[in-house]
Amino acid sequence: MALCSIFCPRIPVRFRPKPISPLLSKPLFPLSYRVYSSLQPTPSTKDELGSVSIGFLGMGIMGSPMAQNLLKAGCDVTVWNRTKSKCDPLVGLGAKYKSSPEEVTATCDLTFAMLADPESAIDVACGKNGAVSGISSGKGYVDVSTVDAASSILISKQIKDTGALFLEAPVSGSKKPAEDGQLIFLTAGDKLLYEKAAPFLDIMGKSRFYLGDVGNGAAMKLVVNMIMGSMMASFAEGILLSQKVGLDPNVLVEVVSQGAINAPMYSLKGPSMIKSVYPTAFPLKHQQKDMRLALGLAESVSQSTPIAAAANELYKVAKSYGLSDEDFSAVIEALKAARSQQS
Ligand SMILES: NC(=O)C1=CN([C@@H]2O[C@H](COP(=O)(O)OP(=O)(O)OC[C@H]3O[C@@H](n4cnc5c(N)ncnc54)[C@H](OP(=O)(O)O)[C@@H]3O)[C@@H](O)[C@H]2O)C=CC1
Numbered sequence: 001m002a003l004c005s006i007f008c009p010r011i012p013v014r015f016r017p018k019p020i021s022p023l024l025s026k027p028l029f030p031l032s033y034r035v036y037s038s039l040q041p042t043p044s045t046k047d048e049l050g051s052v053s054i055g056f057l058g059m060g061i062m063g064s065p066m067a068q069n070l071l072k073a074g075c076d077v078t079v080w081n082r083t084k085s086k087c088d089p090l091v092g093l094g095a096k097y098k099s100s101p102e103e104v105t106a107t108c109d110l111t112f113a114m115l116a117d118p119e120s121a122i123d124v125a126c127g128k129n130g131a132v133s134g135i136s137s138g139k140g141y142v143d144v145s146t147v148d149a150a151s152s153i154l155i156s157k158q159i160k161d162t163g164a165l166f167l168e169a170p171v172s173g174s175k176k177p178a179e180d181g182q183l184i185f186l187t188a189g190d191k192l193l194y195e196k197a198a199p200f201l202d203i204m205g206k207s208r209f210y211l212g213d214v215g216n217g218a219a220m221k222l223v224v225n226m227i228m229g230s231m232m233a234s235f236a237e238g239i240l241l242s243q244k245v246g247l248d249p250n251v252l253v254e255v256v257s258q259g260a261i262n263a264p265m266y267s268l269k270g271p272s273m274i275k276s277v278y279p280t281a282f283p284l285k286h287q288q289k290d291m292r293l294a295l296g297l298a299e300s301v302s303q304s305t306p307i308a309a310a311a312n313e314l315y316k317v318a319k320s321y322g323l324s325d326e327d328f329s330a331v332i333e334a335l336k337a338a339r340s341q342q343s
């Protein structure tokens with residue numbers, strides 16, 4: 001396959017017909033492109049989409065449904081994951097498998113990476129047999145993991161030193177939005193790659209923002225998740241306080257859902273929090289990672305963030321209780337433990 005295919009798609013092109021996902025509730029080729037995208041992106045037809053070989057690194061809670069949506073839309077997808085068995089369902093749906101990030105970027109035109117944290121994102125990109133070793137001029141690397149700006153800049157530099165293009169594109173939206181192709185991409189980096197990647201971002205998401213230089217997407221994502229983490233901690237306090245004064249917390253959730261402070265997160269997670277069950281959509285360890293990174297961002301510009309700092313402590317306590325892999329709504333357990341110590 002010509003290495004330059006994401007920049008000059010051939011017509012007619014290789015395309016393996018696949019069923020269109022019933023999950024995709026929106027047209028694959030919206031007539032008007034979204035935020036900051038006034039240019040007609042290429043590839044722009046279904047055949048052209050199939051002509052670009054897509055790599056996907058990281059088959060976790062988010063990466064797996066994102067790669068699935070690409071596959072179901074007819075894209076040519078090659079997957080890799082540290083734990084190989086997590087690639088099996090994707091291979092069952094028609095994905096190819098390669099045994100290292102290096103092999104993925106060597107064989108694919110455009111590679112997405114969805115890794116846990118800065119350490120894994122750097123290792124998969126820049127480590128031994130990493131993405132940097134296989135990538136070259138004419139290709140693109142889109143890191144959709146949530147990391148800090150410094151890590152993203154480091155990865156960007158190494159990718160760009162090879163002549164390839166780099167885009168950071170962390171996502172807002174959790175497991176269900178990933179499954180439904182409803183993510184929000186917060187992108188920054190090479191504008192040309194943003195334009196070329198747009199049709200694929202639009203398969204996986206409902207909107208995209210282009211924010212300029214690498215680091216801005218990471219920073220936006222951390223600010224959003226800092227707010228989310230504080231909201232969840234405050235909501236947990238409210239549920240427990242309502243119970244303690246004899247109110248029905250289910251009624252609290254209903255009242256909140258009808259007022260100005262309504263957020264989908266409260267109605268979605270409140271009922272299960274009241275039952276003390278935390279089915280994992282966004283792992284608590286990742287929320288605490290994001291609080292930590294957001295506090296680092298605030299520190300770097302001497303911005304005071306006392307609410308987020310207090311919430312972060314709560315997530316740290318929850319982690320120390322073994323709740324890292326539960327949903328981040330399990331942060332309420334840290335408050336319950338504090339309550340039982342007081343009484
Ligand atoms: N879940 C959510 O709701 C959302 C998550 N995010 C962000 O997306 C990213 C992924 O989240 P999510 O899918 O939930 O996380 P998961 O924990 O489910 O998946 C993490 C992925 O990273 C891989 N990984 C971890 N450590 C390493 C390592 N040292 N080397 C190579 N691979 C590694 C895992 O591989 P393995 O399978 O082998 O462990 C797995 O593929 C995180 O940055 C998170 O903050 C963003 C928005 C929403």
Ligand SMILES: O=CC(=O)O
Pocket residue numbers: 171172173174225282
């Ligand atoms: O990062 C988590 C999310 O829900 O967004």
